[in-house]
Amino acid sequence: MRRQQFTGKTLAEAVATAARELGLSENVLDYTVLEKASKGFLGFGAKEARIEVAVDDLADKEVSAAPVSQPSAQDKAPEAPQAAGPVLTESPASDSADQDSLLTPENIGLEFLAPIFEALGVQPTVEIQEDDDQITFAMYGEEVGILIGRRGDTLNALQFLLSLAINRRLGGHKRVILDCEDYRARRAETLSSLAHRMAEKARKTGRRVTLDSMNAAERRLVHLALEKEPGVKAESYGEDPHRKIVIYPQN
Template identity: 30%
Template sequence: MIREAIGVGETELDALNDAKKQLGLDESADVEFELIQRAEKKKFGLFGGAPAKVKVTLPESSEDKADEFLRNVLDKMGLSDIAIEKTVTDDGVKFDLSGEEVGFVIGRRGETLDSLQYLTSLVANHGKDDYLKVTIDTGNYREKREKTLEILGRKLAIKASKTGRKSNLEPMNPYERRIIHTAVQKVNGAISWSEGENANRHVVIGPDPKVRNNFRRDNYGRGRGGRRPYNANRSSHPAPVNPDRKPLNEGGENGLYDRIDIDK
């Protein structure tokens, strides 16, 4: 929202300082102002005269635009009782939501929360040269979600390296897919890539073709009676580390917290 104030004083400078004070600014703050009325001295010290009036208008900041948009959306959703705590950081602004109905804001797998954050970021950065990072969270949901995805990615990567079988994950946004890819890269013998388009794009985790493994197969290497020899599928030499296990097919998509280029 645009903030403005009209200051009144015996001189133009006094009026300007009065307007700054109303806006919570220091007198040394550099602002643009509009002179509404010049000070007029009383004639003969008795008649007429008028104080000076100065109008100061502060342009709407990206943080204010994001705040106003977020509150309006929540109000339209019938969630006006949700408390919003705004924190401005060096590289952006974070909104932490709290209340009994925050579950409606999170949505299925955080999809509603992600969409709300995306739209708020678009509004905050529209027509701006400097990008403002907007984060919307509730109860550290994003941190908990990130840890869950890291554990999932590592678990399936270990499974792929041991069994030689791939696993298809549920569709995720670019940011969450990147978390999975990062977790998989830490496991030797596994690799990840993305398949699908748009909302159906998902991560696939499979064995790394550059690493030699002896995978267990049904009825493979089994001894008499269908039992596996004791040392089957065991090797005294660990698989060599593949230094290049970058995720495939991710392209140059923007992540959830990356810059979003929009038309001005």
């Protein structure tokens, strides 16, 4: 018994290729599905279907040597199944169901991030937490600082694209958080400390203090930190991405 592997863009194409190259009819092939086809995302991660076919050498010779003749009306009548061993088949509906089962926020997210990790030469561990409204991808590992960038610019850009990829594929709106080495928590602590220091400066000098431009999420953290600060008020002004917070002394 010899075995040979065949591939195709779909399972049906792989089976057809095997039948053509072996000179056998598809309905007598004894094959095992080694890998199912996957479309990937944006051209990345696509996989072909791969099967392994077990071919009996003697049966192969007999089939190849058999004369080819035009089938008669009797030949076209249904025949009893031949004892040619088990035939593994997979209907298009089953193939589609398998694809749908893989269409989850987790799988789409990992599929999106994989080529980015490869291009940057990093291999982080990704921990995922998900509930009904939000999914968080937390990355950890060596040399992953490149994924954060200056003041989180790279991380924020990747988070935006990751959210877009997931929600467009699923046709919904799920909040997506991308974190790296707990940067989000550390950044929140830094902004809170900065807000309190600048509020104290505004009170002491009696002059307004302008903070550097921030994205909407970071400005919200600053406003929350200043809600209970006495003697000051904070307002945002400008246009994104250069919108800033100004802290005013109330007197």
